[in-house]
Amino acid sequence: MxxxxxxxxxxxxxxxxxxxxxxxxxxxxxxxxxxxxxxxxxxxxxxxxxxxxxxxxxxxxxxxxxxxxxxxxxxxxxxxxxxxxxxxxxxxxxxxxxxxxxxxxxxxxxxxxxxxxxxxxxxxxxxxxxxxxxxxxxxxxxxxxxxxxxxxxxxxxxYETDNAYRYGQIPLKSRDPVFLERIGKELALQIRVRDQAISDESLREIEERIAQLKEVLGELQD
The missing domain is CATH 3.40.50.150 (Vaccinia Virus protein VP39)
Structure with a gap:
């Protein structure tokens, strides 16, 4: 590599x-x-x-x-x-x-x-x-x-979606394993961070991020 x-x-x-x-x-x-x-x-x-x-x-x-x-x-x-x-x-x-x-x-x-x-x-x-x-x-x-x-x-x-800007059109279409690994690790990190959120506002932001990552991960694994 x-x-x-x-x-x-x-x-x-x-x-x-x-x-x-x-x-x-x-x-x-x-x-x-x-x-x-x-x-x-x-x-x-x-x-x-x-x-x-x-x-x-x-x-x-x-x-x-x-x-x-x-x-x-x-x-x-x-x-x-x-x-x-x-x-x-x-x-x-x-x-x-x-x-x-x-x-x-x-x-x-x-x-x-x-x-x-x-x-x-x-x-x-x-x-x-x-x-x-x-x-x-x-x-x-x-x-x-x-x-x-x-x-x-x-x-x-x-660019047809916000996710295309956020994660890249090419990675989303190619389903590259390194990109998939990165998304998976970012999701795991956000879940850990969610448990330590100290305000409702930060919790909402983290939940939105988790939802985005789950959506992308689901599309990549279909």
Whole structure:
């Protein structure tokens, strides 16, 4: 089973890739193993994190193919030259902020690979609103944790239910076993949390969440 970063790496397309919020630089190292990728632009808002990336690449035979840049999101970058833009390891709202700023500045966003830590529903809604379609939407289990990976490209698609935004149209249709496991574990967690609810309002919210998860689980198991 591939790790989250490995799943992202194999879905990169084109010779020029940007890794936004690269942190320790593990993804660029994976990408450089592909001879078809000629250039990786690795950025981070933290100079200290980018130094860790630089240190990791010090002995890499293709280190000269990586451009390191301290910047916030896509600021100061020529996205028109990027075939794939990867943003992972941050919340959905943060990713939305980065993309919204780029779109307002008229930047080209050709292909996006996004892996939010949370806020998947809001991110799907944003992408739909901004005329991006998802060509991939799946769950990865990596060291016991579940991660969503979205691949978005300019285009139109229809969402007919709230659950399609909440859990993803593709996972709901594919009935992927990892996605099924994630839903089952989330349901078990919400049931445990329900027993500790301290107010009627929080109890109602938890009950609604449990009902949603049971509905999805029932559809997947039919």
């Amino acid at each position: 591939r790790s989250r970063l490995e799943e992202i790496a194999v879905r990169v397309q084109g010779p020029v890739v940007a890794d936004i919020g690269t942190d320790h630089g593990k993804l660029p190292c994976l990408l450089l193993a592909d001879p078809e990728i000629r250039r990786v632009i690795a950025t981070d808002i933290s100079a200290a994190s980018l130094k860790k990336c630089r240190d990791l690449l010090t002995t890499h035979p293709r280190r000269s193919d990586v451009e390191l840049k301290v910047t916030d999101g896509l600021q100061g970058l020529d996205t028109g030259q990027m075939d794939t833009i990867v943003i992972s390891g941050m919340g959905g709202h943060r990713i939305i902020g980065i993309l919204l700023r780029a779109l307002k500045e008229g930047k080209t966003l050709r292909r996006l690979l996004l892996s939010p830590q949370k806020g998947e529903e809001e991110l799907r809604r944003f992408l739909h609103e901004k005329s991006f379609m998802l060509t991939a939407d799946f769950v990865v289990k990596d060291e016991g944790k579940f991660y969503t990976v979205l691949c978005a490209e300019p285009g139109e698609e229809r």
